[in-house]
Amino acid sequence: xxxxxxxxRHVYLWLVFLLLYAPIFYLIFYSFNQGTTMxxxxxxxxxxxxxxxxxxxxxxIVLDTLLIALLSSLIATIIGTLGALAIYGIKKVxxxxxxxxxxNILMVSPDVIIGASxxxxxTFLGLRLGFSSVLLSxxxxxxxxxxxxxxxxxxxxxxxxxxxxxxxxxxxxQVLTHVIFPFxxxxxxxxxxxxxxxxxxxxxxxxFVTGNGFETLSVEIYARAxxxxxxxxxxxxxxMFLFSLLxxxxxxxxxxxxxxxxxxxxxRTEARLIK
Amino acid sequence: MKKYNTFYSVPYVLWLLLFVIxxxxxxxxxxxxxxxxQLTLSNYQTYFGSGTYLRMTFNSIWYAFIITVVTLxxxxxxxxxxxxxxxxxxxxxxxxxxxxxxxxLKAYAFIGIFSQAGAANHFFEFIGLGAQQILFTKAxxxxxxxxxxxxxxxxxxxxxxxxxxxxxxxxxxxxxxxxxQTFSKVIFPLTLNGVKAGVQAVFIxxxxxxxxxxxxxxxxxxxxxxxxEEHFLVxxxxxxGSTIGxxxxxxxxVIMFVTGERRKKxxxxx
Numbered sequence: 001x002x003x004x005x006x007x008x009r010h011v012y013l014w015l016v017f018l019l020l021y022a023p024i025f026y027l028i029f030y031s032f033n034q035g036t037t038m039x040x041x042x043x044x045x046x047x048x049x050x051x052x053x054x055x056x057x058x059x060x061i062v063l064d065t066l067l068i069a070l071l072s073s074l075i076a077t078i079i080g081t082l083g084a085l086a087i088y089g090i091k092k093v094x095x096x097x098x099x100x101x102x103x104n105i106l107m108v109s110p111d112v113i114i115g116a117s118x119x120x121x122x123t124f125l126g127l128r129l130g131f132s133s134v135l136l137s138x139x140x141x142x143x144x145x146x147x148x149x150x151x152x153x154x155x156x157x158x159x160x161x162x163x164x165x166x167x168x169x170x171x172x173x174q175v176l177t178h179v180i181f182p183f184x185x186x187x188x189x190x191x192x193x194x195x196x197x198x199x200x201x202x203x204x205x206x207x208f209v210t211g212n213g214f215e216t217l218s219v220e221i222y223a224r225a226x227x228x229x230x231x232x233x234x235x236x237x238x239x240m241f242l243f244s245l246l247x248x249x250x251x252x253x254x255x256x257x258x259x260x261x262x263x264x265x266x267x268r269t270e271a272r273l274i275k
Numbered sequence: 276m277k278k279y280n281t282f283y284s285v286p287y288v289l290w291l292l293l294f295v296i297x298x299x300x301x302x303x304x305x306x307x308x309x310x311x312x313q314l315t316l317s318n319y320q321t322y323f324g325s326g327t328y329l330r331m332t333f334n335s336i337w338y339a340f341i342i343t344v345v346t347l348x349x350x351x352x353x354x355x356x357x358x359x360x361x362x363x364x365x366x367x368x369x370x371x372x373x374x375x376x377x378x379x380l381k382a383y384a385f386i387g388i389f390s391q392a393g394a395a396n397h398f399f400e401f402i403g404l405g406a407q408q409i410l411f412t413k414a415x416x417x418x419x420x421x422x423x424x425x426x427x428x429x430x431x432x433x434x435x436x437x438x439x440x441x442x443x444x445x446x447x448x449x450x451x452x453x454x455x456q457t458f459s460k461v462i463f464p465l466t467l468n469g470v471k472a473g474v475q476a477v478f479i480x481x482x483x484x485x486x487x488x489x490x491x492x493x494x495x496x497x498x499x500x501x502x503x504e505e506h507f508l509v510x511x512x513x514x515x516g517s518t519i520g521x522x523x524x525x526x527x528x529v530i531m532f533v534t535g536e537r538r539k540k541x542x543x544x545x
Contacts, residue, residue, distance in 0.1 A: 009356040013366075016353045020373045020425065023384035026394065030387065038387030039394075083287030105295050108475070108531065109524075110483035112500040116507050116520050117298030120305050140294035143287075203379055203486060204500075208507065221379040225490055229387060237380040244375040248368070 028241060031234035038229050048235040055232065058220070064131075065200065065217040072138035073195035079139070080146025080195075081188055085180070087147065088154040107144045114141055115208030122209060129211025137209050138199045145198060146191035153187035154180075186258040193251055299524075306517035318518040328502075332522060335498040338417065339481035345421045346477050347470065350428035354469075355462075357429070358436045367433060374426045382490045385419050386410065389491075411493025419491045420484055427480075428473040435469025436462075471534040478534075479527050499523045 026038075034043035052058060083103075090096045106114060118140070122133045157180070165175045181188075203218035210219055217236075224233055309315050322328045357366055373381070388394045389410040396406040409415050443465065447457045463470075483500030494501075499519055506516030 009352075009359075012352060013356055013360070016349065016425075017369065019422070020370065023381055023388060023422070024373060024376055026388055027380065027384040037392075039390060039392040079286045079290055082283035083290070086284030086287055089284075099291070102291055102295055105299070108479065108527065110479055110500065110527065112483040112485060112503045113302070113520055113523055113527075114298075116503055116516060117302040118294075119507060120301045120513065120517070121294075121298045124301060136294075140290065143290055143294075147287075197375060201375075201377060203377075204483070207486075208504075218377055218379050221377065221383060222486060222490075225379060225383045225386060229390075233380070233383060237376070237383070240380065241376060244372070248372060248375060252368070 024237075024241060027234050028238040031231060031238045033231060033234075036229075036231060038231070038234070048231040051232050052235045052239075058232070058236070061215050061217055061220050064214070068131075068135055068138055068216060069196050069199035072135055072199045073142055073192050076139045076142035076195045077146050077188060077192040080143045080191060081150050081184070083143065084147045084150035084154055084184075084187075085176075087151060103144045103147050105144075106141050107148070111202070111204030112208070115205040118205065119208045129209060130214040133209045133211070134206055134214060134216065137205050138202065141202070141205060142195035142198050145194045146188075149191035149194060150184055150187040153184040157183050186254070189254050189258075190251075193247075193254070197247065302517045302520050302524075305513055306521050308514040310512045310514060318514050321515065322518050322522070328519070331497050331502060332499060334496070335482055335500075335502075336526070338413075338420075338496060338498060339478050341417055342420045342424065342481045343474055343478045345417065346424045346428045347473065349421070350425055350473065351432055351470070353425075354429045354432035354436055358433055363437075367430075370426050370429050370433075378423060379486065381423060382419060382487055385415070385422075385491055389415050410491065411495060413492065413496055416487060416492035416496045420481055420487055423484075423487075424477040424481065427476045431472035431476065432466060432469040435466040435472075439465045475530060475534045478530055482523060482526060499526070 030038045030041065031048055032044050032046070033041050034045040034047070035041070087096060087099055087103075090099070114137075118133075118137050119129075122129060122136075127133055127136075161179055161183070162175055165179045170178065201218070202216075203222060206216050207219055207222065210216070215223075217240075221233060221236075224230055306318055307314055307316065309317050353370075357363055357370070360366055390396075391406065391408075391410075393409075395409055399405060399407055439462070443461055444457060447461045452460065482498055483503070484498060485500040485504040488494065488496045488498055488501045499522065502519050503516050503523070506512045506519065
């Protein structure tokens with residue numbers, strides 16, 4: 001056997017990882033630059049972070065972006081979960097499939113199409129562009145991903161659980177809150193999480209429907225990037241990278257928790273069977 | 276359960292009607308109006324009549340094609356070898372992580388790297404090529420677009436390879452197939468669905484990356500997305516913008532049809 005560490009396949013993988021991460025670390029590295037360019041590192045300093053924290057406009061935009069992300073993903077999760085329940089309840093196969101196809105339209109449409117068509121829609125309704133139009137758009141494009149995360153959990157659910165609950169005299173509402181929701185909670189959480197990251201990441205749709213007064217982080221970064229280099233953006237990107245790491249850690253934790261819960265449940269049933 | 280079913284389908288059905296169907300109909304409707312609000316077919320006449328729009332569409336599709344091919348060539352080996360590593364789920368997570376960084380920030384990073392005195396030019400000088408104009412060229416646009424799309428290509432291919440039974444590969448080797456034969460006759464056909472899903476996930480967005488054409492391509496590349504953005508937000512000619520939008524939707528449907536899995540009737544794949 002060859003020594004694995006010199007394997008050229010690993011070299012290739014390392015090169016791909018280098019390619020993927022180099023630009024991100026490049027950004028973060030220059031956020032500590034004393035100078036003002038992304039090309040010559042003249043010394044270490046925290047000054048761009050200080051600028052960032054003194055920039056009230058930027059902080060306001062960050063808070064607005066987070067608010068939009070939290071609100072839109074919450075509402076999208078509620079509507080999407082209800083939608084998944086509704087789709088689950090449909091008996092006719094053709095109807096179910098056509099609704100699923102409609103559901104997926106916003107998942108596959110290019111951002112510009114979603115943005116442009118929403119812009120026409122909001123103008124048609126006479127809605128003023130700003131916070132509400134951005135919030136509505138983010139809710140709209142996050143709903144399908146929640147449906148897609150919740151629906152598989154529902155189909156995995158054993159229908160005899162529901163039958164048993166009804167036989168034992170549970171009302172429909174009790175079935176929903178005591179049987180169905182506990183079972184699909186992991187799907188709902190993943191859906192919420194995906195919706196949150198979709199909202200944080202979105203640029204193109206927001207860019208179309210935001211109008212003049214309201215801005216999210218992506219739109220602001222675009223505006224600044226068009227003007228050239230400002231190391232404040234680098235400092236911001238370093239903080240956002242840390243934030244993404246935290247989010248992905250949180251996601252990992254949810255997954256682990258779900259898995260361990262599943263494993264525990266399995267162990268318990270097995271133990272009971274052995275007894 | 277009947278009563279509850281209608282109750283919780285209300286918000287979802289409202290969403291379907293208001294945010295999926297209505298906007299699509301409106302964009303088609305808008306495409307029949309000119310800049311003065313007159314009902315007309317002139318947008319379509321302009322689109323198909325003048326060579327400019329058709330050439331732009333062709334260019335956009337061509338660039339999307341190049342981006343997809345470059346991404347596929349880099350991603351397939353990555354996904355394949357990744358699936359053979361020991362902690363593959365962890366490595367996969369590391370591949371996905373960059374997609375969580377805002378797209379604009381990644382584009383912004385390349386403005387620094389590709390600038391006159393940036394890292395890329397330092398490298399070119401080091402290997403003796405001398406400084407080049409990199410930013411605002413077509414090549415830089417393709418490079419950055421491929422960079423952004425790579426994880427979206429790796430993921431579906433990785434899943435397809437991961438689902439493949441290793442015994443099939445072993446059987447092929449046992450029966451005397453060479454590495455290349457095993458790959459072209461067994462592995463690649465079995466992972467074709469992953470490749471199709473990846474192509475779909477890369478090609479469609481590549482038609483509409485207007486921010487990259489502006490920030491990195493320096494307006495030398497004009498994609499369908501750039502044209503739509505220009506018409507909607509700069510020249511305010513929504514009718515023409517919608518017409519291009521309709522073309523983009525048609526292109527999308529064609530791609531979905533070509534790369535889609537043909538489901539057997541009755542049985543749903545799981």
